[in-house]
Amino acid sequence: MDPIRESLLKVSHQAKLERRGRIIGLFCISLIVIVVAAIFYFVASRGLATFYHDKINLWDFLTKQAWNPGTKDSHGNPAVGALPMIVGSFLVTIFAAIVATPFAIGAAIFMTEISPRRGMQILKPVTELLVGIPSVVYGFIGLTVVVPVIRQLFGGTGFGILAGTMVLFVMILPTVTSMSVDALQAVPRYYREASLALGATRWQTIYKVVLRSATPGLLTAVVFGMARAFGEALAVQMVIGNAALLPHNLVSPASTLTSILTMGIGNTIMGSLENNALWSLALILLLMSLVFNLLIRLIGRKGAMK
Amino acid sequence: MKKRILLVAALLLSLVTLTACQSSADRGESITVVGSSALQPLVEAAGEQYGSEHLGKFINVQGGGSGTGLSQIQEGAVAIGNSDMYAEEKRGIKAKQLVDHRVAVVGITPVLNKKIGVKNLSFAQLKAIFTGQVTNWREVGGPNLPIVIVNRAQGSGTRVTFEKWVLRGAQAKQAQEQESTGMVRQIVATTPGAISYMAFSYVDKTVAAVNVAGVAPTDQNVTTNKWQIWSYEHMYTNGQPKGLTKDFIRYIYSDAIQEKMLPKLGYIPVNHMQIERDLKGNVTATKGG
Numbered sequence: 001m002d003p004i005r006e007s008l009l010k011v012s013h014q015a016k017l018e019r020r021g022r023i024i025g026l027f028c029i030s031l032i033v034i035v036v037a038a039i040f041y042f043v044a045s046r047g048l049a050t051f052y053h054d055k056i057n058l059w060d061f062l063t064k065q066a067w068n069p070g071t072k073d074s075h076g077n078p079a080v081g082a083l084p085m086i087v088g089s090f091l092v093t094i095f096a097a098i099v100a101t102p103f104a105i106g107a108a109i110f111m112t113e114i115s116p117r118r119g120m121q122i123l124k125p126v127t128e129l130l131v132g133i134p135s136v137v138y139g140f141i142g143l144t145v146v147v148p149v150i151r152q153l154f155g156g157t158g159f160g161i162l163a164g165t166m167v168l169f170v171m172i173l174p175t176v177t178s179m180s181v182d183a184l185q186a187v188p189r190y191y192r193e194a195s196l197a198l199g200a201t202r203w204q205t206i207y208k209v210v211l212r213s214a215t216p217g218l219l220t221a222v223v224f225g226m227a228r229a230f231g232e233a234l235a236v237q238m239v240i241g242n243a244a245l246l247p248h249n250l251v252s253p254a255s256t257l258t259s260i261l262t263m264g265i266g267n268t269i270m271g272s273l274e275n276n277a278l279w280s281l282a283l284i285l286l287l288m289s290l291v292f293n294l295l296i297r298l299i300g301r302k303g304a305m306k
Numbered sequence: 307m308k309k310r311i312l313l314v315a316a317l318l319l320s321l322v323t324l325t326a327c328q329s330s331a332d333r334g335e336s337i338t339v340v341g342s343s344a345l346q347p348l349v350e351a352a353g354e355q356y357g358s359e360h361l362g363k364f365i366n367v368q369g370g371g372s373g374t375g376l377s378q379i380q381e382g383a384v385a386i387g388n389s390d391m392y393a394e395e396k397r398g399i400k401a402k403q404l405v406d407h408r409v410a411v412v413g414i415t416p417v418l419n420k421k422i423g424v425k426n427l428s429f430a431q432l433k434a435i436f437t438g439q440v441t442n443w444r445e446v447g448g449p450n451l452p453i454v455i456v457n458r459a460q461g462s463g464t465r466v467t468f469e470k471w472v473l474r475g476a477q478a479k480q481a482q483e484q485e486s487t488g489m490v491r492q493i494v495a496t497t498p499g500a501i502s503y504m505a506f507s508y509v510d511k512t513v514a515a516v517n518v519a520g521v522a523p524t525d526q527n528v529t530t531n532k533w534q535i536w537s538y539e540h541m542y543t544n545g546q547p548k549g550l551t552k553d554f555i556r557y558i559y560s561d562a563i564q565e566k567m568l569p570k571l572g573y574i575p576v577n578h579m580q581i582e583r584d585l586k587g588n589v590t591a592t593k594g595g
Contacts, residue, residue, distance in 0.1 A: 066480075067480075068460070068477075068480070069460075070397075070460060070461065071477065143492070148496065151497070157454050157482070157493075157497050157500075158497070159482060159493075237485070238489070241482045242459075242482055242483040242484060242485075243480060243481050243482045243483060244480055244483075245480050253481070253482045255483075262485070263459040263460075263483060263484075263485045264459060264460060264461065266369075266370045266371030266373060266374045266459075267371040267372065267373035267374070267459055267460065267461030267462055268373050268377075268461055269373055269376065269377040269380075269396060269397070269398035269399060270377050270381075270398075271398060272397055272398035274397075274460075274461065
């Protein structure tokens, strides 16, 4: 057999390499999928036990306001109403996003459109630095600076939704900013050139062309920030006051899903109602992060169709 | 290619032999102790001292709360589970298979923000405050200032003890909760009108401890049960302790720990107690003290 024919018929070294690479890749991916599925299964089995095993009404769980799983209410039902935590989580998340978005988009515009060089040299490293600060440090600053200031200005104890919002706003700012920068940079150069050529000013170009075409990307950035805010535990727990009460104003102690979870889990026994109820909160958190993920995908697809 | 495979194989082999060497070299023995954060400082300090006196023996100490301690020891995941409360008091724990070792006593006192200036509260007043019937310091002889309750997390040993002896079964008002005593102390120190409770050892100059029904929160008053808000610190083992676990518990009971280390860390040795209190709160005199 001549060597050329042989080398054509034999599986080449490159092909072997590729196959090996594919197997390794497949193995890694399936491992990740298994881990994710296992987490879902574990949280769901524990979280749903509250409803199946302890016979708590799902609707009561989502809408009742009394959270005290160790005790019973006047009807003899365990007091597991998660509404205060759900409301608290959503309030801090939405407020933090509302406060952070203008700052983030403003910074992103400055970095990409107005002064790219200085922006990239100074602003970018600074925002990236913010990402690296551990959340406990944010919480501690919140506790020693933000809370007393709020107490001075608005009275009360200073702990509450407002303090949580302030801390979260700084925490999600870098995430939203850097993703907004990416979104703005992805706008094709010829959009800007065409706009300027038509006689639009720089502001008109930014406002009517760049921001408009980057809207899906910017929305994704905001949702990403919200997902991070929703899941943040430690820093929020330090400043929100952790009272399982519906907040009646922004400076009254409130709680979030995460703060009640981190506080309670060490003091409950696996398999008891107290513990299962906490797992149900974790399940809500997991489902919400799923919703945020789907939202990001949806926005991405909508944007792509344009 | 072959070379690389050989290299990887050699690395793996050396890793395996190295780890094998390590484990055969120290012949280390170790146990894990988990639970109550109130007892953690003591067990940590004692474990460290034990480790330095007994080479090759390690005591891993972790916090996590009394509930964690009890559930972990029940599952047999750890050697010792620390708890501030009797295992019988925690729902979901089969206390019968656990062996209780009461290693120390901790007194718990109500603490106020210093600016309030109230020096004494009766049990009825304390109960009214923590159940929410009284919401202004004016009503208990203080300034016109709203009362801010700071609680520990639900199920925390300190909170369970405090509520057991102060509220006596009444439902506590829903209020702020904090995970750790250090956090509680900082908040009470800086928030006007704040009240909370903590172990004696955590009380410092930044907060004001109050007398309850005319009794001062001192170790002396705890030993005679004049100060009623206190609890035993329990170290639970699953069945009778054996080996290193037994040795370590005996070490905790030794004079070096009980007489020297405990008072320094703010605990009261069990054999200083002139009374004994059982699960139901029945008090009997003991020969100790």
